[in-house]
Amino acid sequence: MRTNLLRTAAAATLAFLLAGCVGSADSAVRPEPAAGAGSASSAVRPEPATGASSKIATVKGSRITVYKNKEGMAQRTITSPNDYGAARVFLVERDEGEWLQVLLPVRPNGSKGWIKATDVTLAETSYRVEIDRAAFRFTVYDGDRPVRTGRVATGEAGTPTPPGRYFFTELVKPADPGGAYGAYAFGLSGFSPVLKSFAGGPGQLAIHGTNKPSAIGTRASHGCVRIGNDDITWMANNLAIGTPVVIQG
């Protein structure tokens, strides 16, 4: 009788072990999909940081309301044209149909807000500019293809060129082409972290030419990115207001 009970118990144990193996093997080859992963990206449209084209929003009227969120909480009003007389543009970071999340040309650097798509016209560029501070080099990409590269000067230690994602806000042809800004200057949407004002302006960064080409390849500026006059002239002829600029390194 004791032997029979032992046999029955052994058989039941074997059954449990077999059932456990079946379950483990099945779960190993059928992982549960990660909850929520990828679901948001199908509903919203984040603009890619690299590679594909970027959207540029140009303000239609004389002013635009920027909202803190898509529920319509007003954050600020921005006028157009800007202080240089150029049409106000924003770089679109997210396109959600009626609403666009845009990078703002205000302090602190990297500020974003929401605007209504009906308040702007949209354009697209496949170009972007990348600045490598450590290598003192810029590269212009058309999609994934580098189309122009050259040397740069960046900010001195006390007035550094801050890394970040910006865009061109206007193209200025200096009244004095032999001056410190060289042949052209593309204003950027970012600002010096140190200088709250400079030369009568708000400490705005720019990429511009130079009258001191020997300083290119060094830390020489008050925060701006200086490039050769040939390079800035090429940019002025080929790049649009709103083109994204990434400063890194």
Add this chain to the structure above:
Amino acid sequence: MKIKATLVGIGAVLALTAGLAGFSGTATAEPAKPAASPVSPAPAPADQRPVVKTTGGPEPVVARPAYTG
């Protein structure tokens, strides 16, 4: 008596194994569906909106720049 007990034991093993394997199969054949996205789809497809390809060479503004040099 021994033979009868052995047969009962083997029968119990087979029944239990088959039952548990069946439950396992049913559970894994229909994995839990991922939770529905909390973000609603864009009301107006952005792809259908007119977007103009920009051309370079904007008209420059002649001015005295006031950048950080």
